[in-house]
Amino acid sequence: MELLKHPRYVDESKCIACGACAEKCPKKVDDRYNMGLAKRKSVYVEYAQAVPLKYAIDSQSCIFLQKGKCGACQKICPTNAVDFTMKPTTETINVGAVVLAPGFTPFDPGRFDNYQYLNLPNVVTSMEFERLLSASGPTAGHVTRQSKDHGEPKKIAWFQCVGSRDQNKCDNSYCSSVCCMYAIKEAVIAKEHAGDGLECSIFYMDMRTHGKEFERFYNSAKDKGVRFIRSRVHTIDPTPDESLNVRYVGDDGKAVTETFDLVVLSVGLQTNPAVVELAKKLNVDLTAGRFCATETFAPVATSRPGVFVCGAFQGPKDIPQSVVDASAAAEAAGEILAPARGTLAKVPEKHAETNVNGQRPRIGVFVCRCGINIAGVVDVPSVAQYAATLPYVEYATDNLYACSQDTQDAMAQIIKEKNLNRVVVAACTPKTHEPLFQETLIAAGLNKYLFEMANIRNHNSWVHKNNPDLATKKAKDLVHSAVRKVTLANPLTEAELNVNQSAMVVGGGISGMAAALSLARQGYATHIVEREAQLGGQARNIFQTAKGERIAEKLQEMIQAVGNEKNISVHLNTTLTQVDGFVGNFKTTLASGGSQTTIEHGVTVIATGGKPYTPEEYFYGKDPRIMTSLELDRKFMANDPMIAKAESAVFIQCVGSRQPDRPYCSRVCCTHSVDSALQLKERQPDMNVYILYRDIRTYGEKELLYKKAREAGVIFIRYSSEDKPKVSVNGGKINVQATDHVLGWPVTIEADLLTLATAVLPNRDEQLATFFKVPLNEDGFFVERHAKLGPSEFATDGVFLCGLAHYPKPIDESIAQGKAAASRAITLLARKKIFTSGQVASVDPMVCSSCGVCVSVCPYSAPSFIDASARMHAGKAQINAVLCKGCGLCVASCRSGAIHLKGFDNDQIFAQIAAINWD
């Protein structure tokens, strides 16, 4: 691959992100990160959290680069990092796989004349509103109007589907999937900020809250007073005070005009034209909506072998789904690269560690000037002099840049010369620089935990620049606290643990098989445990995918691939009876037909799937023509004559979903029914087909299927949860009664087939949850580590999650998550050994009262009771250092004071508090 690298005109290896350049730069330009709502300088960092935190010069606006004059940044830069002579460079790299993650571009509503985005200052996009809501945004999170009055809005309206589900005004007929949820979130946050006085209204077509926990959020937004109006606004007229008259047609068909102070356009996601070009260059196929084309059973593979895709370029999607895709794409690339694993790895040099046990503390304090960043405000020499007077401090100095390589070398030298056994660096934040200084300690033969940082830049000089005296006093306090804390520090050890190089996948459905195949293809012995007599799970009951692929054939291929894979052992008719151990070393007892075996494995993937709801409503079970979606699929597969004979078919959506006792959307049913309706139309074009729905949730490009169904003559009738359809069977006919949402009149449909789009239920496997110490939510689905960033793993290390056991999802997403769970598991397996942190909790068994509070509060399942039959400390608590994340919850919760957190022990924190001089 040939890469073109644009110059940033700032040497990354020299830039210390002090910001002096941006302060001096005379050129102000629109801040793209803040959607043009604020200004930034020509030399800039894109946003405060940017990684790496290094400045760059925007060549389009830089006065020097455009006109050859200025160069103020170059003159002020304390490290001579600015280099105007940089040129674009090309680099050729050899790679075995490519992952495309170019993301999306928000739709630009400027071309819509009816919303007048370009003319009316109080019409903003949702992206702009995100910046207004953000604490780090241009208004520090305080929402104001963009007209000159900058008033606080009292009424805000959101317009959904701007640039989505729209073929008339733009070419984006797909649903952008994420806008309903982000609009609700924006409305709720705006209300939280502004208080109950703020009225928020969302104008929508179908409310699409099909993600995990999203329906609950939607319901709670309604409870909080967010108004939902099902209408597409056609016109906005400005008022003299720059408010906006919004004209729309209400649910009752009457025209309404309402005035809002601010209108937010919920803009959709689209592929950037530059990415379309890139796709051409790379020779990968796109879909009708200009997203990357993929197949259901290979959801992250592009049309070109070896090139994979993830995120919104694969289709409009939210963060959790993008994270799933990302792991899946990494896994797919890993399958190709597995033979080369570790071949480019470098082994770090080992340093012998000095034993400092029993030594009197000898502390070295290094106070950093950070150029002028600290020294410009804080009197650094006086802080160093003060440090030298503190107990146990043997050496104190100040440095121009503590992080520079020469200072690091000098520091290691001083540690050795002065025989120091503890170090304090007063500089920036430990969150970015602690590992660097710890490396220096290791190089000097000291345990890395004999170290402490005092944050006198980010928490001091940068925020108190108009108060140098008090900032200097604060710096002394922070240094004193760090010295007192490090005085009490002990060398800590990081335990080493071998990871058993094999995996167990619980559940042999689509996602379980996808996970197992991924693990096996990357070279890991994998066991699939399936309680049924065959593999395949619920997929065996489904006819075809939304893209029209026949599932039975694909499933058969997958089952065959599992059978042919030498690394996979399949255990059918098998259940788990006991699980011992933890990450890296699980021991699971399997029972099958009266015999038991024990399997050792390093990781576990839970893929136990779900099941369909069995309806009690709508006469289900009393007439063979009334069936569930899966039963209709069986009839499709069997070419049942019932279908050929039918003249009229009705689908009822949300059967068992979005109910008070089951307040979640089952995600797959809208698409399934629309697809089945089309299948009926295809087989019997004259058949009258009706879908009774609450909101059609054909998200992403599945929207095209919905459009196709309408074009094919499928009739969609909306019903409300208060006025559900009524079903009766008399005289051989099924009568379905509903209220027509357009006319408001009751209609009765005579149906020959009635399909109930039933909810996807979890298996609510409480025993499995107990075995692997993982949680279930109220609905009975497993709870992942993080709703957004950790969707395919548990908080408990070594246990991973995919498929319907996580949440209802279609086959492509199940396969992606199966691959994702495997990918996350492989990050552990590939390490072969895991090292625990030194900063973990430990129990003093002599003080422990066996109350069990630690066992119940720990989110990572690290504490447990020592076996009752143990020779020592039976029944007392113990903490597994491998599972402990060092959060200290058990320490604070322990009623007996028996638990200590190494590195953050009580005496250390008390000493820090006592060191503060408030006089």
Added chain:
Amino acid sequence: MSDWEPKIVSFLCNWCSYGAADLAGVSRMEYPPNVRVVRIPCTGRMSPKFALAALREGADAVWVSG
């Protein structure tokens, strides 16, 4: 009394509020220098004893954030 400022000890979670305080610095926000931050690994580590110790040692207020 009008220029009285409380002396505050803040216990900040390493993963969120401590990082937020870092970002306040990166963004050059200004606030009064009468707060001393104690970094804790998680607010789960916070013990009532720490709050009492801070008040005993002369703080007027304790702020726990995470």
